[in-house]
Amino acid sequence: MxxxxxxxxxxxxxxxxxxxxxxxxxxxxxxxxxxxxxxxxxxxxxxxxxxxxxxxxxxxxxxxxxxxxxxxxxxxxxxxxxxxxxxxxxxxxxxxxxxxxKSSVHGFQKDAVENWRRTDYPWSKKVEHVLNTVFKLQTFRLWQLETINVTLFGKDCILIMPTGGGKSLCFQLPAVVSEGITICVSPLIALVEDQIHQLHALGIDARAINSSTSKTDAAAIMNILNNPNQNHQMKILYVTPEKLAKSKTMMTKLQKLYEMKQFARLVIDEVHCCSTWGHDFRPDFKYLNIFKRLFPKLPLLGLTATATTKVIEDVKQILNIPHCVLFKAPFNRKNLYYEVWRKDSAKDCMEDLARVITQRFDKQSGIVYCLSQKDSEDVCGYLQSYGIKAGCYHASLTGRARTQVHEKWLKNEVHVICATIAFGMGIDKPDVRFVIHHSLSKTIENFYQESGRAGRDDKQSHCLLFFKYSDVFRLACMALAEKSGNGLKNLYSIVDYCLNETRCRRDCIAEHFDEVFQAGDCHKMCDVCSRIRKATKKNCRSDAQIIIDYLKNTVTSKNRLTALKLFEQTTKLVSLNREDHQRLILRLLLDRYIKEDFHLTPYNSICYLIPGPRATRVNDLQCEIYLDVIETNKIATTVVKETTTTAEQPRKKQNILTVPKPKLRWVNDDKKVVDKPSLKRVLEYDDTDSDANENVAVLNGEKAVKQHITSVITDEFDELDFL
CATH class of the missing domain: 1.20.5 (Single alpha-helices involved in coiled-coils or other helix-helix interfaces)
Incomplete structure (x- = not known):
């Protein structure tokens, strides 16, 4: 030292x-x-x-x-x-x-497909005879004959066919041709009732056993199943998956039916519900996996309008039919024009909706799908104030009220149906010129199926989707509760579809369903392909970094931001306009730079936003976060051969003193009812005009009276029609 x-x-x-x-x-x-x-x-x-x-x-x-x-x-x-x-x-x-x-129909499968297309089977002449005399049809549509031959041969089959393609005929006709009883599992009671009504009109004995079946009818059906050789005419029995899963008596009857060789086939409608990867998973459908073990020689026929390759493979495994014959009709409906409109305020959306209906589709038939019952009532009333003949349809209306508005729509006495997803199953109106989604669909599958109800006569029709920033988070809270666990993933697929401004809409749908589509084959039948001002991809990394840094610095255990607050508090910090700013936040959410943080209470759920697993990447100068940006604030589209209208200018909203009474209005809309959620607000369906009175009299055989139907308006999430 x-x-x-x-x-x-x-x-x-x-x-x-x-x-x-x-x-x-x-x-x-x-x-x-x-x-x-x-x-x-x-x-x-x-x-x-x-x-x-x-x-x-x-x-x-x-x-x-x-x-x-x-x-x-x-x-x-x-x-x-x-x-x-x-x-x-x-x-x-x-x-x-x-x-x-393409030319070889997937190579080695070509010969097999041609084999099922033959018309020289032992049952072929009878099939043609029943088609012509019972169903009053002259020809088969795509894959109908092949599917019928497969199931009559006794093989398992899955048929994927778009809405309106004729899936029902593929099991109804074989049921008439073959001996025994065809059991059809269907989750939709309303659709079952509609099909039974149509089959009875054709002289076919079809019945259903579900929660709404009377004890007398149920006893008669059980007696037929117990003694199938007795003289009876029943060819088709519709059951719900819940009935099969919970009724040992029913399974015992089916066992006896199978042993006596009177169990013709098992048909599973909406077969995608078996898979947790599907957009509408139902746990009771998984119980159907025992049928192949209990009845190994029983042919199964699965039907669906929408299913990805992953879902179909999962369904095969669940139902124990790995070697089933699969027929898949093309997803593309060439006569449908797809477009997405950005939705600003609720008032602006209503005006845009009324304007597009009066300008493009004046006095033509169409459907407006809404997210909740309250939305459908509000939209209906607004359209009526514009002089548009609109009707409302949702699950809380009485059966008579739903039948009334449905019949009026079929007869073109009502032009526009404002409805929740409760409307549409089994609807086969050929001249529907437009299907408009007032709010975002839960999945691409739902959107594709609902929009597919337009243009079944193969004439040009329009599918318009209104897209709003806040709707995404409104639906996200509901998607979180889905039993499949894939609700958010499915929701973000349709959000990605809406954010797209550079890629053909059909190409986006094709990719989702694992199909390949050439954008040139669209022939300008979507807003992206027909747009004059093309969109470009812009790297928004710097703006994304501002948003994520603000989120990191602001969010604490006591201070959290909803999507709306994040947008409002970063508006002056970014270089983007209002619409692109919102779209960038959604893009960051989809790409996991931002993620959801759900706060659940006994009464509702709130979606907060926090930095996601990829948030740190925005600090890298090489990071690329692209956003589709167009030159104008509104989507500019050129619609091919727009429908002509008698009015050159937009129809102005009529004064409330001169407009006829809306057909759907509140009777006791007073403060006491609004302040007390336990009370019911009563809606009155007003059909006092002469045309309506005549229709009601014909329909019900009595003088027209005002119908009172109740709609409980409390939490808007409670109003949603989940089928």
């Missing part, structure tokens, strides 16, 4: 102190009652030196970690870029492969 004295001070400069010597100095200091200042200075300088060395080492380690993280971020960015290129190449290869296989 070397020590030097300062000129005027006792400041000691420490050159070198080893640990052993330091210990000896400390011990000497303890023995002295008053340690010298030199000893104290030595100890002080040792402590400072040691601390300095320790801090320096920690700083070096932090710098090394930061450098390593930066390198990893750079590598991740490079990998994501490489992954994007591989995805593009994958799509190119899929298109090439698809084109190569």
């Amino acid at each position: 070397a020590l030097q004295s300062a000129d005027d001070d006792d400041l000691m400069i420490l050159d070198d102190v080893d640990d052993q010597l330091l210990i000896e100095i400390c011990q000497a200091a303890e023995q002295e009652k008053s340690p010298s200042r030199q000893v104290l200075h030595i100890l002080l300088w040792v402590a400072v030196s040691k601390a300095s060395v320790s801090t320096s080492l920690e700083n070096d380690e932090l710098i090394a970690i930061d450098f390593e993280i930066a390198e990893l971020d750079s590598q991740i960015a490079h990998l994501y870029k490489q992954r994007s290129k591989l995805e593009q190449r994958k799509q190119e290869l899929k298109r090439t492969l698809n084109n190569a296989l």
Whole structure:
């Protein structure tokens, strides 16, 4: 140890102190009652030196970690870029492969398909006779004959066919042709009742056993199942999956039916409900997996309008039919024009809705799908105030009220149905010129199926979807509660469809259903392909970084941000306009730079936003976050051969004093009812006009009277029609 004295001070400069010597100095200091200042200075300088060395080492380690993280971020960015290129190449290869296989109908399957298309089977003449005389049809549609031959041959089959393609005929006709009883599992009671009514009109004995079946009718059905050889005419029995899952008696009857060779086939409608990967999973459908074990020789026929490859493979495994014959009709409906409109305020949306109906589809038939019962009532009343003949349809209306508005719509006495998803199942009106979604659908499958109810006469029709930022989070809270656990994933698929401004709408739908579609085949039948001003992709990394940094700095355990608050508080910080700002937040959510944080209470659920697993990537200058941006604030579209209208200018909203009474209005809309959720607000369906009175009299055989139907308006989420 070397020590030097300062000129005027006792400041000691420490050159070198080893640990052993330091210990000896400390011990000497303890023995002295008053340690010298030199000893104290030595100890002080040792402590400072040691601390300095320790801090320096920690700083070096932090710098090394930061450098390593930066390198990893750079590598991740490079990998994501490489992954994007591989995805593009994958799509190119899929298109090439698809084109190569088109001519051979997937190669080796061509011969099998041709085999099922034959008309020389033992049952072929009877099939043609029943088609012509019973169903009053002359020809089959795509895949109908093949499916009928497969199920009559006794093989398992799954048929994927768009809404309105004629799936029902594929089991109804074989049921008439073959001996025994066909059991059809269907989750939709309303659709079953509609099909039974149609079959009775054709002279076919079809029945149903479900929660609404009377004890007398149920006993008669059970007696037929118990004695199938007795003289009876029943050919089709509809049951719900819940009935099969919970009724041991029913399964016992079916066992006896099978042993007596009178169990013709099992038909599963909406077969995608078996899979948790499907958009409408129902737990009771999984119980159907026992049928192949109990009845190994029983042919199964699964029907669905929408299912991805992953869902179908899952369904095959669940139902134990891995080698079933699969027929899949093309998803593309060439006569449908797809477009997405951005929805601003509720008032602006209503005006846009009324304007598009009066300008494009004046006095033509259409459907407006709404998210909740209250929305359907509000939209209906607004359209009526514009002089549009609109009716309301949802699950809380009485059966008579629903039948009335449905019949009026079929007869074109009501032009527009404002409805929840309770309306549409089994609807087969050929001249529906437009289907408009007032709010976002829960899934692409739902949107595709609902929009597919337009243009069944193969004439040009329109499918318009209104898209709003807040609707996404309104639906996200409900999607969280779905039993399949895939609600959010399915919701974000349709959000991605809406955010797209550069890619053909049909191509987006095709990719979702694992099909390949050439954008040129759209023939300008979507807003993207027909738009004059093309959209471009803009890298919004800097704005994304501002949003995520604000989220990081603001969100704490006591302070959380909803999507609306995040948008409002970052509006002045970003360089984007209002609409693109909202769309960027949604893009960050879909790409997991931001994620949801749900707060659940006994009464509702709130969706907060927090930084996501990829949030740190925005700090990398090589990070690319692209947003489709168009030149104008509104979507500019050129509609091919727009429907002509008698009015050149938009129809103005009529004065409330001159407009006829809306057909749907509140009777007791007073403060007491509004303030007390336990009370019911009563809706009156007013049909006092002469045309309506005549229709009601014909329908019900009595004078027209005002119907009172109740709609309980409490929490808007309670009003949703989940089927």
